[in-house]
Amino acid sequence: MADALKIGVAGLGTVGASLVRIIHERRDSLANSCGRPIEITAVSARTRNRDRGIDLSGMQWYDDPVALAESGDIDVLVELIGGADGPARASVEVALARGLHVVTANKALLAQNGVALAELAEEKGVLLNFEAAVAGGIPVIKAVRESLTGNAMSRVYGIMNGTCNYILTRMEKEGLSFEECLKEAQRLGYAEADPTFDIEGNDTAHKLAILTSLAFGCQISCDDIYLEGISNITLEDIRAASELGYRIKLLGVAQRTETGIEQRVHPTMVPHDTVIAQVDGVTNAVALESDILGDLLMVGPGAGGDATASAVLGDIADIAKSRPGAQTVPALGRPAKSLEPYERARMRSHEGGYFIRMRVVDRIGVIAAIARRMADSQISLESIVQHSTNGGKEAPTKTIILVTHATTELSVRTAIEQIESDGFTVNKPQVIRIEKP
Amino acid sequence: MADALKIGVAGLGTVGASLVRIIHERRDSLANSCGRPIEITAVSARTRNRDRGIDLSGMQWYDDPVALAESGDIDVLVELIGGADGPARASVEVALARGLHVVTANKALLAQNGVALAELAEEKGVLLNFEAAVAGGIPVIKAVRESLTGNAMSRVYGIMNGTCNYILTRMEKEGLSFEECLKEAQRLGYAEADPTFDIEGNDTAHKLAILTSLAFGCQISCDDIYLEGISNITLEDIRAASELGYRIKLLGVAQRTETGIEQRVHPTMVPHDTVIAQVDGVTNAVALESDILGDLLMVGPGAGGDATASAVLGDIADIAKSRPGAQTVPALGRPAKSLEPYERARMRSHEGGYFIRMRVVDRIGVIAAIARRMADSQISLESIVQHSTNGGKEAPTKTIILVTHATTELSVRTAIEQIESDGFTVNKPQVIRIEKP
Numbered sequence: 077m078a079d080a081l082k083i084g085v086a087g088l089g090t091v092g093a094s095l096v097r098i099i100h101e102r103r104d105s106l107a108n109s110c111g112r113p114i115e116i117t118a119v120s121a122r123t124r125n126r127d128r129g130i131d132l133s134g135m136q137w138y139d140d141p142v143a144l145a146e147s148g149d150i151d152v153l154v155e156l157i158g159g160a161d162g163p164a165r166a167s168v169e170v171a172l173a174r175g176l177h178v179v180t181a182n183k184a185l186l187a188q189n190g191v192a193l194a195e196l197a198e199e200k201g202v203l204l205n206f207e208a209a210v211a212g213g214i215p216v217i218k219a220v221r222e223s224l225t226g227n228a229m230s231r232v233y234g235i236m237n238g239t240c241n242y243i244l245t246r247m248e249k250e251g252l253s254f255e256e257c258l259k260e261a262q263r264l265g266y267a268e269a270d271p272t273f274d275i276e277g278n279d280t281a282h283k284l285a286i287l288t289s290l291a292f293g294c295q296i297s298c299d300d301i302y303l304e305g306i307s308n309i310t311l312e313d314i315r316a317a318s319e320l321g322y323r324i325k326l327l328g329v330a331q332r333t334e335t336g337i338e339q340r341v342h343p344t345m346v347p348h349d350t351v352i353a354q355v356d357g358v359t360n361a362v363a364l365e366s367d368i369l370g371d372l373l374m375v376g377p378g379a380g381g382d383a384t385a386s387a388v389l390g391d392i393a394d395i396a397k398s399r400p401g402a403q404t405v406p407a408l409g410r411p412a413k414s415l416e417p418y419e420r421a422r423m424r425s426h427e428g429g430y431f432i433r434m435r436v437v438d439r440i441g442v443i444a445a446i447a448r449r450m451a452d453s454q455i456s457l458e459s460i461v462q463h464s465t466n467g468g469k470e471a472p473t474k475t476i477i478l479v480t481h482a483t484t485e486l487s488v489r490t491a492i493e494q495i496e497s498d499g500f501t502v503n504k505p506q507v508i509r510i511e512k513p
Numbered sequence: 514m515a516d517a518l519k520i521g522v523a524g525l526g527t528v529g530a531s532l533v534r535i536i537h538e539r540r541d542s543l544a545n546s547c548g549r550p551i552e553i554t555a556v557s558a559r560t561r562n563r564d565r566g567i568d569l570s571g572m573q574w575y576d577d578p579v580a581l582a583e584s585g586d587i588d589v590l591v592e593l594i595g596g597a598d599g600p601a602r603a604s605v606e607v608a609l610a611r612g613l614h615v616v617t618a619n620k621a622l623l624a625q626n627g628v629a630l631a632e633l634a635e636e637k638g639v640l641l642n643f644e645a646a647v648a649g650g651i652p653v654i655k656a657v658r659e660s661l662t663g664n665a666m667s668r669v670y671g672i673m674n675g676t677c678n679y680i681l682t683r684m685e686k687e688g689l690s691f692e693e694c695l696k697e698a699q700r701l702g703y704a705e706a707d708p709t710f711d712i713e714g715n716d717t718a719h720k721l722a723i724l725t726s727l728a729f730g731c732q733i734s735c736d737d738i739y740l741e742g743i744s745n746i747t748l749e750d751i752r753a754a755s756e757l758g759y760r761i762k763l764l765g766v767a768q769r770t771e772t773g774i775e776q777r778v779h780p781t782m783v784p785h786d787t788v789i790a791q792v793d794g795v796t797n798a799v800a801l802e803s804d805i806l807g808d809l810l811m812v813g814p815g816a817g818g819d820a821t822a823s824a825v826l827g828d829i830a831d832i833a834k835s836r837p838g839a840q841t842v843p844a845l846g847r848p849a850k851s852l853e854p855y856e857r858a859r860m861r862s863h864e865g866g867y868f869i870r871m872r873v874v875d876r877i878g879v880i881a882a883i884a885r886r887m888a889d890s891q892i893s894l895e896s897i898v899q900h901s902t903n904g905g906k907e908a909p910t911k912t913i914i915l916v917t918h919a920t921t922e923l924s925v926r927t928a929i930e931q932i933e934s935d936g937f938t939v940n941k942p943q944v945i946r947i948e949k950p
Contacts, residue, residue, distance in 0.1 A: 098805060102663050105730075109662050109847050207660070213806040215652075215660035223644070223652035225546050225830035226539050227823060293542075351791045351812055368535060369650040369823035372813040375788055377806065386664060386806035393662035397842045398835060405834045410546050 078112035081396045084148040086141035086167050087156030088121040090381035091181060091208070093128045095154065095388055100131065106389075110396035118148040120167075141167040145174065152395055154388060155180040160188040172196045172204065179391040181208035181384055187282040187298040190289065191415060194407035203398075204407035205391035210283040211236050211360045213383035214376040215390065220290040220364060221409040227366035229291040231331040233511065236283045238358030238378045239267045239274040240306050240326040244343075245356040248314050248323065254307060266358055276305035277326065277341040284328035288339055288418075290409050291364070292332060297339070297418035304342035313506060316433060316477050317345050320459065323353045327511055336421035344511045345431050351375075352513070363513070371513070424486040429458065429510035431479050432492070436500040438472040446476065446495055453491040456481045473502050479510070515549035518833045521585040523578035523604050524593035525558040527818035528618060528645070530565045532591065532825055537568065543826075547833035555585035557604075578604040582611065589832055591825060592617040597625040609633045609641065616828040618645035618821055624719040624735040627726065628852060631844035640835075641844035642828035647720040648673050648797045650820035651813040652827065657727040657801060658846040664803035666728040668768035670948065673720045675795030675815045676704045676711040677743050677763040681780075682793040685751050685760065691744060703795055713742035714763065714778040721765035725776055725855075727846050728801070729769060734776070734855035741779035750943060753870060753914050754782050757896065760790045764948055773858035782868050782947045788812075789950070800950070808950070861923040866895065866947035868916050869929070873937040875909040883913065883932055890928040893918045910939050916947070 083099070085092050099106065099116055107113040118136035120143070138144035145153050145167040153171035155178060157164040164185050171178050172193065180186070186193070186209055197204035207217045211234065220229075235241050239261055246257040258275070261267035273279050285298035306326050317324050322345035330339045346353045351373055355361040360378025365371050377383035408415060436442050443462065450457060463475035480488070492505050520536070522529050536543065536553055544550040555573035557580075575581035582590050582604040590608035592615060594601040601622050608615050609630065617623070623630070623646050634641035644654045648671065657666075672678050676698055683694040695712070698704035710716050722735035743763050754761050759782035767776045783790045788810055792798040797815025802808050814820035845852060873879050880899065887894060900912035917925070929942050 094805075098663060106663050108851055109843070111843075111848075214809065215656050218655060218660055219652050222831060223655055223827040224823070226535060226543050226826045349791065351788055354786065354788045354791055366823075368531075368819045368826070370814040370817075370820050372651065372811070374809070374811050376809040380807070382805045383807050386661070386803075389663045389805070390660040394659060406546070406548075411548075414545055 077107065080113040080115040081110070081152060081392070082115055082117040082150045083152050083154055083392060084118040084120070084144050084150035085116055085154045085156065086120045086144055087158070088119060088128055089156065091384045091388065092121070092156045093130050094381040094385035095156070096130045096132070098385055098389060106393070110393050112396055114392060114396055118144055118150055120144040142170055145170040145176070150176060152177045152179060152392060154392070155182055156388070158182055158184065160184040165189060168193060169196065172200055172202060175200045175202055177203045177395045179205045179388055179395070181206070181388055183209040183279070183282040183286065187285040187296060190286060190296045190408065191412050194412035197407050198412055203395050203405065205394060206286070207391050208384045208387035210286050211362050211376070212378040212380065213387050214360055214362060214374045214378065215387070216287070216362045216364070216374055217290065219372065219374065220287065221405070224364065224366055224369060227368045229332070229364065229366045231329070231365040232287050232291045232363070233327050233329040234362035235325050235352065235355055235360050236328050236362065236378060237274055237280045237326060238360060239271065240280070241355065241360070242266050242358045243275070244306060244309065244314070244324055244326065247309070247311060248318065251311060253311060254309060275307050277303045280326060280328040280341045284330055284339060284341060287362070288330040288337065289415065291330060292337055293410050294337060294416045294418045297420070300339060300418060300420045302340040302342065302423045306343050309343050313433060313508060317431065317508070318348070320431070320479055321348045322346060322431070322510065323348055324508065325352070329511060333421045333425070335425055336419035338421040338426060340423065340426070343508055345508050346511055350513050424484070424489070426485040427482055429480055429482055429512070430488050431477070431508040431510060432488070432505055433475065433477045434495070434505035435473050435475055435502045437502060438474045439500070442500050443476065445498055445500065449491045449494045449498070450478070450480070452494070453487040455483045455487050455491055514544065517550035517552040518547070518589060518829070519552055519554040519587045520589050520591055520829060521555040521557070521581050521587035522553055522591045522593065523557045523581055524595070525556060525565055526593065528821045528825065529558070529593045530567050531818040531822035532593070533567045533569070535822055535826060543830070547830050549833055551829060551833055555581055555587055557581040579607055582607040582613070587613060589614040589616060589829060591829070592619055593825070595619055595621065597621040602626060605630060606633065609637055609639060612637045612639055614640045614832045616642045616825055616832070618643070618825055620646040620716070620719040620723065624722040624733060627723060627733045627845065628849050631849035634844050635849055640832050640842065642831060643723070644828050645821045645824035647723050648799050648813070649815040649817065650824050651797055651799060651811045651815065652824070653724070653799045653801070653811055654727065656809065656811065657724065658842070661801065661803055661806060664805045666769070666801065666803045668766070668802040669724050669728045669800070670764050670766040671799035672762050672789065672792055672797050673765050673799065673815060674711055674717045674763060675797060676708065677717070678792065678797070679703050679795045680712070681743060681746065681751070681761055681763065684746070684748060685755065688748060690748060691746060712744050714740045717763060717765040717778045721767055721776060721778060724799070725767040725774065726852065728767060729774055730847050731774060731853045731855045734857070737776060737855060737857045739777040739779065739860045743780050746780050750870060750945060753898070754868065754945070755785070757868070757916055758785045759783060759868070759947065760785055761945065762789070766948060770858045770862070772862055773856035775858040775860070775863060777860065777863070780945055782945050784949060787950050861921070861926070863922040864919055866917055866919055866949070867925050868914070868945040868947060869925070869942055870912060870914045871932070871942035872910050872912055872939045874939060875911045876937070879937050880913065882935055882937065886928045886931045886935070887915070887917070889931070890924040892920045892924050892928055
């Protein structure tokens with residue numbers, strides 16, 4: 077049997093600890109599948125004396141991941157530190173420059189520096205694998221990068237943040253408010269103490285940026301993504317959506333349009349009878365639409381120590397199975413130098429259906445005026461629902477819900493501005509885009 | 514750029530023709546992704562003078578696929594002939610023996626001769642890829658063989674035959690009989706003139722046998738699969754299932770049990786609110802349950818010329834990206850010699866819930882007697898429904914539907930034998946197993 081593949085693990089958090097434990101427990105079956113043993117020979121973490129429930133004996137210890145990358149007796153650096161820059165980036169750059177293979181679960185690092193790192197890996201003829209960086213345990217990177225080779229992709233979209241999907245699912249199933257569900261998610265460890273990054277869509281955006289590059293052969297452009305989180309989604313939206321046959325999910329969507337590539341992350345209404353609408357809780361789902369294969373949907377765990385470690389292990393196994401220097405899979409599916417510049421489609425030209433919920437003063441002619449404004453913007457309506465008038469001290473108001481047929485973002489924005497300027501609305505209209513498979 | 518990878522295509526049916534067309538149309542993007550051009554240099558088919566809408570100029574022609582495998586100027590043989598033996602098997606064996614890589618979409622060949630072919634491929638240090646053989650365009654082979662490396666799998670199941678799923682979906686949505694839907698499927702080309710192989714479950718069994726070996730590290734054992742088709746599923750079953758919150762799908766299921774590995778193909782009731790229950794029409798779905806990653810579900814096109822060609826192309830690309838002789842991925846995930854003998858779990862010891870529908874004479878005490886027989890077999894009932902008595906000339910009868918909690922196949926068979934021997938039933942009771950995610 078060939079020599080062992082020597083692994084250095086930088087970062088011993090939940091994922092790192094799972095990985096060390098699993099590789100130790102499964103050494104024989106791994107060696108059998110990979111044709112050679114897989115051995116963790118060096119590790120690095122901030123604090124040495126902490127009980128992680130794993131046996132680190134026989135492994136070189138490094139306080140500094142860069143030192144591990146520089147001088148560790150390893151073939152592969154597994155980066156599980158996180159962060160777009162700092163020690164994560166430094167250790168990966170050093171490892172690649174040294175001609176080591178790199179496996180990382182770091183979406184921020186790839187979203188910001190992926191193309192440069194891919195170029196470096198190709199120069200050195202080593203692998204840069206990052207299955208765990210997008211949708212955790214779902215092998216979507218492998219699907220796009222390998223299985224779909226030769227396909228022209230038209231759209232990639234998915235539920236890529238478990239925290240948001242958990243919150244939206246709880247809100248719908250139990251009629252709880254966003255705040256209550258967020259607290260619950262934090263209690264269960266599904267959400268960080270500071271949940272901003274998850275609930276405002278940044279985490280989804282990082283993952284989407286990586287997928288967009290793989291799917292469309294363009295450079296990664298994480299800062300050009302239209303971003304809208306779920307924090308202003310109310311129970312009223314969820315109930316109205318359900319009445320109309322939709323469920324609300326936070327989707328990341330990338331699609332090729334005539335004016336360029338659209339990248340957007342926002343709450344989205346999906347038809348209730350679609351498979352993706354049935355994806356609940358912390359589960360993730362990614363849909364890939366391509367011209368030869370057709371539509372492919374993958375559903376699975378998007379986070380968690382073991383699920384993420386499993387994806388990292390798959391990446392390590394791919395390296396173990398390929399002879400040193402033999403592998404020519406470019407990290408981003410095509411040689412990094414051949415990636416086209418990212419051409420951004422303007423959000424105003426986005427086409428699709430829209431759900432619009434507005435609170436208006438209860439006065440004769442309001443609906444007629446609103447309908448006229450829609451018509452002025454060439455928007456055709458699929459349905460219009462008026463909800464019961466409220467009494468109370470203030471002037472009586474009513475809620476009007478509009479669902480449009482396919483139109484453009486610009487038309488919708490224009491119509492709403494006009495309606496607001498007409499003075500009928502009592503608060504900012506809620507607009508949710510509709511995505512159909 | 515490296516030399517072109519030379520492909521020989523044996524079989525120019527729908528899939529073969531799609532493959533030739535796609536490789537021609539996408540030569541540049543393929544060369545860019547793979548780091549070398551992919552070129553079809555030789556083809557073989559039964560009839561030469563037939564318009565397939567593709568350009569075969571510049572390709573060596575062989576009437577005999579074995580001759581192509583023997584003497585074609587190729588690096589890879591793509592076998593798209595079909596059949597467990599005959600020219601398909603002969604050409605693949607010759608190609609592997611000659612040290613050529615082989616890509617095949619032939620499930621029957623692998624289900625019957627997969628282990629021997631894998632051994633031969635490993636001896637010669639070449640790749641034997643067969644993504645298209647299971648669930649068409651869904652990259653499930655890659656997921657089990659590569660992404661899940663190191664995972665211990667507990668269950669694999671799925672909808673792997675589009676014909677059956679189309680028929681069951683039509684029956685449910687349009688209230689048509691099995692026969693009407695089969696005719697429709699044949700008219701649309703979803704079903705063969707002789708549909709036996711699809712509707713009796715043999716096609717699903719072939720695919721399941723391959724997945725079982727990959728998932729559990731055992732030898733392929735296609736003839737040990739418990740088999741039940743969909744031809745005796747009636748509208749009455751589908752309606753009753755739906756009343757009880759289930760949908761009926763033809764599933765192939767392989768799972769590890771205490772007494773061995775269970776492989777079964779049969780109509781199955783799945784809870785209505787599960788993702789797999791939403792998979793309609795000719796679409797396929799495969800669920801993989803493993804201990805580290807958790808549950809993974811993949812949904813996509815299970816058949817069709819282009820979707821299948823896309824999977825074949827992915828296999829070819831994997832070969833193009835790896836240096837000759839460099840690849841050490843064993844065809845079945847582990848060295849073929851290390852595969853354990855298949856240890857069959859007896860069907861009678863299968864555990865799960867059951868749906869039982871029986872027509873009985875409308876006589877006082879019948880239900881009590883039936884309930885007693887169930888109790889005698891230690892079967893606890895989840896629900897019992899009695900359907901309206903029929904009038905008519907014959908003696909009045911009624912339909913009784915039982916849904917059991919988890920029990921064993923043996924208990925259910927025993928109870929039903931006793932009920933029949935009690936002389937209450939007017940025709941053979943319908944038994945459908947329930948599968949829960």
